[in-house]
Amino acid sequence: MRALPDPVGTVHEPAGAERATATLFPPGEALLSAIRGHHVGVHPLEKIAHRFGLLHQHRLARPVDECRCSSVELVLAVDVWVADRLPVPHPAATLHTETLGTVIDRLAEAQVRAYHLLMTVDPADPIVHAAWYRLAELVDGYTDLITEVTQRARRLPALRDRR
Numbered sequence: 256m257r258a259l260p261d262p263v264g265t266v267h268e269p270a271g272a273e274r275a276t277a278t279l280f281p282p283g284e285a286l287l288s289a290i291r292g293h294h295v296g297v298h299p300l301e302k303i304a305h306r307f308g309l310l311h312q313h314r315l316a317r318p319v320d321e322c323r324c325s326s327v328e329l330v331l332a333v334d335v336w337v338a339d340r341l342p343v344p345h346p347a348a349t350l351h352t353e354t355l356g357t358v359i360d361r362l363a364e365a366q367v368r369a370y371h372l373l374m375t376v377d378p379a380d381p382i383v384h385a386a387w388y389r390l391a392e393l394v395d396g397y398t399d400l401i402t403e404v405t406q407r408a409r410r411l412p413a414l415r416d417r418r
Contacts, residue, residue, distance in 0.1 A: 279340055280401040283394040290363045303333050307363035315371055330356035334414050344410035351400060354412050358397055365390045
């Protein structure tokens with residue numbers, strides 16, 4: 256769906272565009288649930304988030320280089336899926352420093368780490384609280400990012416910039 260310029264240069268979205276882009280990205284809670292494997296919805300990004308979760312769980316057991324390659328492939332899968340579906344950013348939209356694939360990868364890594372600490376360290380240990388606090392910050396950052404992208408105020412790095 257492309258934005259249509261009017262004669263004075265103001266951009267108007269076609270009817271229903273805001274509603275369509277609001278469902279483009281799953282909410283942070285859905286990603287967290289998918290990462291943990293509790294509920295993996297039908298959204299393609301939830302399925303990839305679940306694969307990120309499995310990968311990061313595997314890394315806790317055996318951190319090896321083969322895991323890094325898988326992470327790069329999953330980041331690319333997210334970025335390719337997103338590239339064709341992003342709304343056209345406003346000309347004054349600011350550039351985000353990371354792709355959405357990288358953001359979801361960090362979110363998955365943080366959740367797996369926080370849960371692992373909760374299960375293996377005294378829950379009163381400050382490191383557990385810090386891990387969960389960091390996860391909450393990342394979820395807030397993801398939510399802010401997808402809101403700004405759907406409102407066309409933020410743009411993501413172009414896929415071609417990464418090749």
